[in-house]
Amino acid sequence: MRYDISTLAAEFNVSTRTIRYYEELGMLKPIRTETGKRIFSRKDYARLKLIFRGKRYGFQLEEIEEMIELFDKDRTGIKQLEKTIAFGKEKIKEVNERIEELTILKEEMEKLMRDFEERIKNGGK
Numbered sequence: 001m002r003y004d005i006s007t008l009a010a011e012f013n014v015s016t017r018t019i020r021y022y023e024e025l026g027m028l029k030p031i032r033t034e035t036g037k038r039i040f041s042r043k044d045y046a047r048l049k050l051i052f053r054g055k056r057y058g059f060q061l062e063e064i065e066e067m068i069e070l071f072d073k074d075r076t077g078i079k080q081l082e083k084t085i086a087f088g089k090e091k092i093k094e095v096n097e098r099i100e101e102l103t104i105l106k107e108e109m110e111k112l113m114r115d116f117e118e119r120i121k122n123g124g125k
Contacts, residue, residue, distance in 0.1 A: 004039065028048065059091065
């Protein structure tokens with residue numbers, strides 16, 4: 001199956017500029033018609049899907065590219081999965097740290113609100 005840039009943009013709800021950006025980075029490799037129109041393959045579609053999934057989970061583009069490229073080097077997908085697991089574990093660690101920071105922030109804000117409410121109840125003192 002072949003896709004033009006507008007079809008991909010609509011499919012993934014992004015701008016054509018976004019897709020051209022990933023092409024400029026070398027993450028997508030469309031062929032060009034005689035008129036210069038980009039034609040994306042099923043492989044490009046799958047790569048784009050992985051790029052957006054990776055971004056959704058907070059991976060850096062370099063990490064996403066490394067994971068995607070590994071599949072081309074090892075068609076079994078094992079190296080890709082191993083790298084994804086390693087990056088995923090690191091990302092989970094970062095998420096847990098952020099949750100901890102946000103929990104502390106929330107508790108501090110709740111305490112502050114209780115203090116303010118108590119001051120109002122005591123006539124501003």
